[in-house]
Amino acid sequence: MNVPTPTPEHGPMDLRQRLRPAGTVGGLLLLLVVLVGITGSGTGTGAAEAASSPELAPSGTDPATGARVGTADPVGEHLHLDPLAPEREEALLDSLRTALRDARDQGPRPSIALVDHLLGELAVVEDWRPLVVAELLAPHGDTAGVRQRVASLPEGSGLAERWGHELLVEAWSQADDRPGAIRMARDHGLWSRAGRLALAEGDTSRARDDLARSLAEEGGSAARAAARALHRLGDVPAELVSPVGALLLEAGDHQAAITRLGPLLEGAPPLSGADAESAAARLVVAEAHLALGRGAEAQATLATLPDPGDSSVPRRVRADAHAVAVRAALLRNQVTEAERAAMALAELDPGTARTEEVLLELLRHVRARGPAHREPHILGLLASSGVRSSTGELELVRQGAELYLAGDLTGAGATFQEFLAGGGRTAGLQQARYWTGLVHERKGELEAARDQLEAAWALDPYSFYGLFAGERLGLPVLPDDLPSGPHAEGAERDALERQVRNALTRLRVHQVVPTSGSFAHEVERLTAHGIAEGVLAYELAEALIEAEFPIQGIVMGRDIRRAEGEWNLRLLRIVHPLPHREALVRHARAQGLDPFFVAGLIRQESMFHPTIQSSAGAVGLMQIMPGTAREVAASQGIRYSAAQLGDPEYNLRLGTRFLAQMVRRYDGRAEDALSAYNAGPSRINQWRQRDVWGDRDVFMEFIPFAETRHYVKVVQQYARMYAALWGCEDFQPCTGLSYDAVLARSPHAGGAPSSALAR
Known part of the structure; x- marks a missing residue:
């Protein structure tokens, strides 16, 4: 299984960046936009005029508040509050779950008021409180309530831009006030949404202007939706035909792109070298024909x-x-x-x-x-x-x-x-x-x-x-002079512990609230704040791993590495964590497996998330398929329980037995056992018949499946890192030692499979 890595939200981009998708189509689109210049269309206010309209906020400000864009995120203020006692936090979260369910199922007022109250008690998420309540009010058309709460969202948090403005449009739409919804969309730069709402209202002139503005300012899916709407509108202004055609091609509407651009080319003579705009348009048509197999x-x-x-x-x-x-x-x-x-x-x-x-x-x-x-x-x-x-x-x-x-x-x-x-x-x-x-x-x-x-x-x-x-x-895996990494002591450590506890509370709230994407957004905010504070990021990452948010902790560790530009020992242990280490070593050694080889496999399979489930149905630390787990349990006289596959002990017990079967079947050769674990025994049985199988280095380059090829390499990479980082007494790092020396010294290492470098 490949664990997805959360990606940060894109920041502000200029027009060229927004309209630059990958590949040839992106190049054509960029060229068309630069050559044509989107300056407005139709009989209403042009896009160039609208940009200087007095109803819009000045450049560099948020349209809703007039605040300067780039205001510092206030997340740090909430982390310095007094943390809740664990029992109090748990009780509030339980009550919040119930109140949110009731708010969805039993009507708005009393339940939403209770949600608001409970979030107030969870003071560390005060910045999110207005948004969550606004999200509950919007489907009921409560325009006043939504407006009030969106207006109170803190500057610099990104909450209004990411969710709040859309909730304003939704509230006015649900109140059957379409002109109000259009006004909200325009006020907040949601041009594609405004244009499509205007079309539904029958105002084609203003819709055309709004959709044109979307092409110039929004980019991405919003611009593609605007292009589709303009195409359906029929009478696309001449200056927008080429960009609309290119966006239709990007959106996969190939025939629509040909239909839109075709009339420009009918009966047209071959171009001169100077007519670059028409050349780009013709290339869009040619690309569309290619996509249709013509x-x-x-x-x-x-x-x-x-x-x-x-x-x-x-x-x-x-x-x-x-x-x-x-x-x-x-x-x-x-x-x-x-x-x-x-x-x-x-x-x-x-x-x-x-x-x-x-x-x-x-x-x-x-x-x-x-x-x-x-x-x-x-x-x-x-x-x-x-x-x-x-x-x-x-x-x-x-x-x-x-x-x-x-x-x-x-x-x-x-x-x-x-x-x-x-x-x-x-x-x-x-x-x-x-x-x-x-x-x-x-x-x-x-x-x-x-x-x-x-x-x-x-x-x-x-x-x-x-x-x-x-x-x-024969070089050391970890050199003797590898920096240990920053650490806090005394009062500084106590202050950091307060921030860490509050950060974890915030994330637990985001496991409960219904706002789509809020958990990832909060992790991004905490990461940025932690890195800005220095050692706080290390404390946060380690706490996330300990609190069973290992994926987020590992990703935060990699973000720290990108920010700092170099590795240290503490950071390497963050991105190669070893939760459940005692159970892992016990079960691995009981099956004759090298515990650090097992750790490397788990790092790739689940990033040590104990209950994660893949789209294919694999479960837990070692990502065991239920059918495989049932067979292994039956063969070993173990009671099978699907519900227990998310339990680390049970998952390790069955997973190490299955891995040991693969290692023994393939004579202790790591590449073969890993290929079988990832792609299935039938695949590796076929691959072993090829000439390339005889040389291990060559074979790893010729594994046919990209996922399995990467898997075989990266698990062996991680196995070496885990042995060096956690292999010595009391799971301390083994610095200054080669991989072979680590294996010889470690009280935990030993067992199959053999090193991939053995000849």
Whole structure:
């Protein structure tokens, strides 16, 4: 299972950023917006005029309050209050659950008043109190109550912008006051919503203006919804036709994009190089034809474009035209034409995500449909152009690894050197350095091998390739001089403990309130505040893990690392936590398993969340499928209970037994046991028949499933980190020791599977 990582809300973006989705379509949309310029439409107030309308707040202020945007978040003020006694907090949360249920099921007034009262008693969430009550009042059309509470939301918290303004629109809508709802939407910059409400009201002129404003200011799903509404409106102003068409394409409304832009192109002569706007519009039509599988139509549209070699044509348009030409030719299995266009694209626009994506698409096509002899040339194009994605990096590594396996060490070395010469991401360069070291090692060039492995290790000593490089060199997993990390003492620690207790109370409230996304938003606020305060972030992250919020604690640890720019011992233990350690060691050793290998597996499977359940139905720390758990329980004479799979002891008992079965079945080989655990025994049984299986390093690069390939590597990475961070007496870190030395010294380590580096 892959545990999703919460992502922060996007901050303010300018127009170009808002209208820049990934891939060719995003480039076309950006170009159209820049070329056309959205300046208003229709007979009502234009967007340019509306921007300076006196009814709107000045630039840089919130329309509702007039407060300057960027006001500091007041979350820290609430963390300094006196914490509630645990028993009092639990009683209030129980009462709040009941009151919220009654508010939804039994009508508004008495129950909502009780919710308001209870949140008042939970004073540490006073900033959220108006929003929760407003959310309960809005469905009942209580405009006055919602307005009052949204107006009282604290500046800097992001609560009004994220939820409050939408609740105002909802309240007026539920009160059957559509003009009021439109006014609320406009006052708060919800232009797409305002436009669609105006359409329902029959005010097409103002709706057109609002929807145009959405294209310029909102971006994302709101802009796409506005484009759809404008398209359905029919009479789209000429200056908006191209941006609307591009947004329709981005939204997946391919035929609508063609319908909207097609009339611009009917009977139009081939373009001159200077007509970049029309060229971008034609590229949108060609992309829409591609999405509908119409290669011939896409090529016909491309034929009306200027010669891509014409330097008067904007470079972005020329590159987009080459990319579309490759895909159109592949739809018609015209490999020679596709390769010709790909070469032109690689020459014009090397090292970009678009060029890499197109070359990979060409490579996949050639592998599936031939001719096979073109594959090395395409791989050469990919290497010389440069790779920036894990997919592109894997292709080049596999090319070199195949040569390595076949004994062509000169060819393998040349492949990895070309990879390194092209530059790229740190992770990809580290992978290439590691493999270059293996090539030199097999050639007997031990000094050169050491140089390459040291270079790989230095790029990131705690990644998979960094750890494996360090292991080959006998380097310590954790150096002796690794900083311990910040710690608080005395009165400072007492003050931090107060803040931590209140932070946890706030999160427990967000497990109860109905506001969608509030828990993640609160974690983001606490993380930002904790990092700004320094050591508080460490205390918060550790407390989250202890309080069974391990995913949030780990993510907070990674956020601290990004903010501080370096690792320390305390931070490494936060992102590699070991809850339930006594039970884990006991059950692992009872099954003959290395406890830190089990810990690494749990870190990837569940991030130590004891009750988490995957979309496929896997449950608990070791993400056991109920059917598998039932079989294991029956085979061992254990009573099966689905309800107990969320209990750490029970989950570890069954999970370690199943993992031990996989390890024994596959002779203690870590890659095979992990592949079976993740993808199923039938898959690894097939993969073991391939030539690549004979070399462990090569096999890990050739595991067919991306998820399993990552899983096999990252669990072994985590296993090494857990052994070093928690392996010594009383689960203390083992600094200054190599991985082998850690295993030898640790009172907890030992057992299967064997190291992946064993030969």
